[in-house]
Amino acid sequence: MQVSERIDREELCADASSCAVNLEVVVNNPLQLFRVKINLLDINDNSPEFPISSVVINVSESTAPGVRFPLESAHDADIGVNSIKTYKLTANDYFSLDVHKGGEQGVSAELLLQKALDREKQSVIQLTLTAVDGGTPSKTGTSLIIIKILDNNDNVPIFSKSLYKTSVFENVDIGTTIVVLNATDIDEGPNSYIVYSLIKRDQSQILRLFEIDPNSGAIIVKGNIDFEENNAFEIRAQASDKGHPPMSAHCKVLVEVLDINDNKPEITVTSLLSPVKEDASIGTAVALVSVIDGDGGKNGMVNCAVSNKVPFKLETNYKNYYSLVVEGHLDRERAHEYNVTITATDEGTPPLSSTSIITVHVSDVNDNAPRFPEPVINIYVKENSQIGAVIHTVSSFDPDVGDNARITYSLLESFKNGPVTSMININAESGDIYSLQSFNYEETKTFQFKVQATDSGVPPLSSNVTVNVFILDENDNSPAVLAPYSEHGSVNTENIPYSAEAGYFVAKIRAVDADSGYNALLSFHISEPKGNNLFRVGTSSGEIRTKRRMSDNDLKTHPLVILVSDNGEPSLSATVSIDVVVVENTGDVKTQFRHVPMKEESFSDLNLYLLIAIVCVSVIFLLSLISLIAVKCHRTEGSLARYSAPMITTHPDGSWSYSKSTQQYDVCFSSDTLKSDVVVFPAPFPPVDAELISINGGDTFTRTQTLPNSEKC
Numbered sequence: 001m002q003v004s005e006r007i008d009r010e011e012l013c014a015d016a017s018s019c020a021v022n023l024e025v026v027v028n029n030p031l032q033l034f035r036v037k038i039n040l041l042d043i044n045d046n047s048p049e050f051p052i053s054s055v056v057i058n059v060s061e062s063t064a065p066g067v068r069f070p071l072e073s074a075h076d077a078d079i080g081v082n083s084i085k086t087y088k089l090t091a092n093d094y095f096s097l098d099v100h101k102g103g104e105q106g107v108s109a110e111l112l113l114q115k116a117l118d119r120e121k122q123s124v125i126q127l128t129l130t131a132v133d134g135g136t137p138s139k140t141g142t143s144l145i146i147i148k149i150l151d152n153n154d155n156v157p158i159f160s161k162s163l164y165k166t167s168v169f170e171n172v173d174i175g176t177t178i179v180v181l182n183a184t185d186i187d188e189g190p191n192s193y194i195v196y197s198l199i200k201r202d203q204s205q206i207l208r209l210f211e212i213d214p215n216s217g218a219i220i221v222k223g224n225i226d227f228e229e230n231n232a233f234e235i236r237a238q239a240s241d242k243g244h245p246p247m248s249a250h251c252k253v254l255v256e257v258l259d260i261n262d263n264k265p266e267i268t269v270t271s272l273l274s275p276v277k278e279d280a281s282i283g284t285a286v287a288l289v290s291v292i293d294g295d296g297g298k299n300g301m302v303n304c305a306v307s308n309k310v311p312f313k314l315e316t317n318y319k320n321y322y323s324l325v326v327e328g329h330l331d332r333e334r335a336h337e338y339n340v341t342i343t344a345t346d347e348g349t350p351p352l353s354s355t356s357i358i359t360v361h362v363s364d365v366n367d368n369a370p371r372f373p374e375p376v377i378n379i380y381v382k383e384n385s386q387i388g389a390v391i392h393t394v395s396s397f398d399p400d401v402g403d404n405a406r407i408t409y410s411l412l413e414s415f416k417n418g419p420v421t422s423m424i425n426i427n428a429e430s431g432d433i434y435s436l437q438s439f440n441y442e443e444t445k446t447f448q449f450k451v452q453a454t455d456s457g458v459p460p461l462s463s464n465v466t467v468n469v470f471i472l473d474e475n476d477n478s479p480a481v482l483a484p485y486s487e488h489g490s491v492n493t494e495n496i497p498y499s500a501e502a503g504y505f506v507a508k509i510r511a512v513d514a515d516s517g518y519n520a521l522l523s524f525h526i527s528e529p530k531g532n533n534l535f536r537v538g539t540s541s542g543e544i545r546t547k548r549r550m551s552d553n554d555l556k557t558h559p560l561v562i563l564v565s566d567n568g569e570p571s572l573s574a575t576v577s578i579d580v581v582v583v584e585n586t587g588d589v590k591t592q593f594r595h596v597p598m599k600e601e602s603f604s605d606l607n608l609y610l611l612i613a614i615v616c617v618s619v620i621f622l623l624s625l626i627s628l629i630a631v632k633c634h635r636t637e638g639s640l641a642r643y644s645a646p647m648i649t650t651h652p653d654g655s656w657s658y659s660k661s662t663q664q665y666d667v668c669f670s671s672d673t674l675k676s677d678v679v680v681f682p683a684p685f686p687p688v689d690a691e692l693i694s695i696n697g698g699d700t701f702t703r704t705q706t707l708p709n710s711e712k713c
Contacts, residue, residue, distance in 0.1 A: 020039050021038045026272070057146070059149050067113045073107075081134040084134075085107065089127055089130070123148070153241065165253075170227035172221055191242065195239070196212050210222060227260070231256070231257050265352070270288040290321050290322070293320075302347075335362065342358065365400075366455060369462060375465060376468065381471055384474050384476055395431055403457060406455060420447060422437070433451075450467065451467055494506055494507045515568065557582070563575055
């Protein structure tokens with residue numbers, strides 16, 4: 001610490017007996033407050049000075065020796081030993097100098113008349129009064145005293161007291177009398193009539209606040225008296241008679257100002273830390289607070305505290321200096337700022353108080369990870385959807401702000417379903433999930449992956465959400481006709497006897513559809529009937545049978561075109577061409593898969609052999625199929641008797657519903673099931689037109705469909 005410019009004690013402290021400069025030093029890390037008091041020592045750099053360079057004193061020639069005449073005191077801006085030490089007077093025959101040390105005014109001097117005056121010998125006496133201070137070396141100041149010797153009025157007024165003392169409360173009403181002076185003159189007539197006045201020299205402030213009644217000697221308040229500006233006054237008064245020349249006497253009035261509690265405490269806030277981090281530890285200093293009350297005594301004693309419920313408190317540093325510190329846990333997400341109300345109350349009667357509100361802003365730290373609305377997201381995507389289309393947009397929320405709340409998204413590989421980055425991608429900023437390929441329901445029905453949301457804080461925080469993607473079936477596969485009518489473009493031939501009755505079995509068309517649900521529900525129709533419409537086909541079974549007996553008018557060859565259509569939107573179809581030939585001899589009848597006719601007039605040996613062959617083939621086929629299904633069910637840890645699965649249900653209006661409830665189903669297979677689909681009926685076996693559940697091999701989810709006519713196992 002060093003002095004930056006010249007220090008003048010007299011400019012800073014005037015006539016104060018002691019002079020000190022108070023400094024406040026704030027040290028950061030850790031925050032501490034030091035108060036430094038510097039005492040300024042006086043040097044003898046000022047000479048004594050008289051208010052006026054010359055004084056005229058009128059002295060009656062009849063004045064008796066021993067009369068004293070008060071002289072104007074000199075003023076020395078220095079204090080202590082450097083102030084005025086004594087007065088000296090030039091040598092003369094009539095007057096001597098009486099120096100008084102101590103008292104209210106320090107060192108003062110009076111002229112003492114040594115012998116009687118004679119105006120006729122000397123009408124004017126000029127003396128030089130010298131004020132000497134006690135410095136080393138000493139400095140002096142002079143004033144010329146001109147003594148005019150008057151005649152006649154040879155008695156001066158005399159005050160009852162040379163020093164009056166009184167007290168008055170500050171803010172006393174204007175016009176209040178605080179003291180009444182009393183002076184007397186033993187002369188008679190005009191020479192004894194007293195007029196009171198206040199000395200005007202060096203009393204400009206006194207004259208602004210006080211006045212004296214010239215006749216009664218009452219000193220009256222005429223201005224606002226403030227204890228905080230002046231706690232005491234010294235009034236110099238004068239009593240003069242009306243003689244010729246007039247004679248005067250002087251006195252002093254000491255007025256003590258009594259304090260009243262008329263000043264509220266003043267709160268000054270110096271913000272040191274704004275904003276404060278939400279993870280600030282307890283005891284962290286936020287601001288410095290100082291409180292000043294201009295009153296004195298108990299009226300100036302102040303108690304200061306935080307008056308509202310906030311996680312801050314005041315700690316005392318030095319006298320009326322406080323630190324505002326963190327007292328509790330801060331959370332920006334609950335409150336981003338606090339209005340701290342500080343109340344200061346003095347101990348006066350009645351007490352006065354003042355408040356100050358400090359707004360403390362709380363800055364964010366990365367203490368919150370991004371949050372997804374749900375832990376699992378289910379996405380339904382139609383197969384054959386456009387590549388690059390947005391299939392879903394994930395979003396998350398981070399209650400932090402700024403970079404701590406700026407979220408980026410990324411994909412996490414799923415080892416269970418293999419890499420998904422070849423199938424989808426995600427926009428790191430928006431969370432849009434794009435498809436990188438066109439999905440095929442027949443190849444992939446569902447897959448799963450995770451999306452990670454990461455904020456940009458330091459260190460970054462993240463959270464995950466599981467995404468299930470379900471591929472919805474589209475009618476993108478036409479029905480496929482099974483052997484023996486599967487050769488595209490070929491015309492198949494079936495022979496029937498002329499004697500066939502109505503309902504005679506001609507052939508059965510078998511077809512499958514790689515789609516599922518309603519898209520795989522097939523129906524059979526005769527597309528191009530010719531002749532007299534001799535044949536009909538089962539809409540759901542695909543069996544071609546005769547509608548009536550043959551007649552001589554019927555053709556020998558009947559070409560039929562069977563249309564196989566699925567139930568999708570739009571519907572897809574396939575056709576089968578069959579020529580039905582009417583033969584006379586039943587031995588010429590040949591079919592690919594001949595079933596027992598519903599009605600026959602006779603049961604020949606040939607028919608018996610054919611029936612046995614068909615039964616054998618069917619038994620072998622069924623045994624093979626059952627063995628295959630048993631192996632498949634064993635691999636999937638399922639049961640042939642019961643199958644438990646969640647349900648995704650398709651409705652006729654095209655909507656889908658998903659059920660997490662687990663149901664058990666009896667499993668049965670038809671002999672014409674040539675693909676990996678298993679038709680499952682809820683136990684017990686449902687009636688015709690009941691709900692069927694088609695479960696593809698290895699599928700996790702199933703769909704239900706309503707069939708107009710189902711085959712029995």
